[in-house]
C-alpha cells in the first residue's frame with residue numbers, strides 16, 4: 001500500500017513539473033506528454049480488469065475525474081468505461097451503494113456497479129456506453145436516496161461534469 005501511494009505521488013510530482021512547462025534555456029519544452037495526450041505511452045501491463053466492490057478501499061482521489069489517468073493514454077491500472085464518486089446530500093462520499101445503467105429511464109438494468117468503501121465506483125467492463133447514450137441512476141445502501149440523471153449520458157466520466165458542489169449526489 002505504501003508502495004502504491006508513493007508511486008502515485010511520484011507520478012503527480014511529474015505531472016506538476018510537466019504542467020510548469022519544464023522549459024529548457026532555449027525556450028523549447030522538454031515536458032513529458034501529460035495523461036490524455038495521444039503521445040502518452042501507456043505500459044500494456046496496466047490494461048487489467050478491475051471493478052469496484054462493496055467494502056473495497058483500493059481506489060483514491062474521490063471527486064476527481066478518474067478518466068484522464070484510467071484510459072488508453074493514461075498511467076492508471078485499468079481503462080475505466082464508467083467511474084465516479086457518489087456523495088450524500090451533504091457532499092460527503094457514501095460508503096455503500098449502486099450505479100445502474102439502462103437503455104430507458106426506468107428500463108431494465110444493462111449493468112450495475114457497486115460503490116466501494118471510499119464512495120468511488122469504477123469498472124473496465126463494457127457497460128454499453130460505447131454503443132449508445134444510457135440512462136443512469138444511483139442509490140445508497142438498500143435503495144436509500146435513489147436518484148436518476150434526467151437525460152442520458154454518452155460519457156462514463158461522471159466526475160468530469162459532476163465536480164465540486166455538483167458531485168453525483170443522493171437525495172436527502
Ligand code: HEC
Pocket residue numbers: 003004005006007008011035050058059060061062063064065066067068069070075076077078083084085120121122159
Ligand atoms: C492523476 C492520475 C489518476 C487519477 C485522476 C485517478 N487515478 Fe487511480 N490510479 C492512478 C495510478 C498511477 C495508480 C497506480 C498506483 C500504484 O499502484 O502505485 C492508480 C490506482 C488505482 C486503483 C488500484 C487499481 C489496482 O487494482 O491496481 C484504483 C481502483 C483506482 N486507481 C481508482 C481510481 C478512481 C475511482 C479514480 C477517480 C475517482 C482514480 N483512480 C483517479 C492514477 C490516477
Ligand code: HEC
Pocket residue numbers: 082083084099136137138147148149150153155156157158159160161162166167168169
Ligand atoms: C457531460 C456532463 C455529464 C456527465 C458525463 C454526467 N452527468 Fe450527470 N448530470 C449532468 C447534468 C448537467 C445534470 C443535471 C443537473 C441539474 O439538473 O442541476 C446531471 C444530473 C445527474 C443526476 C441527477 C441528480 C443531480 O445531481 O442533479 C445524477 C444522479 C447524475 N447526473 C449521475 C451521473 C452519473 C452516475 C454519471 C456517470 C455515469 C453522470 N451523471 C455523468 C451532467 C453530466
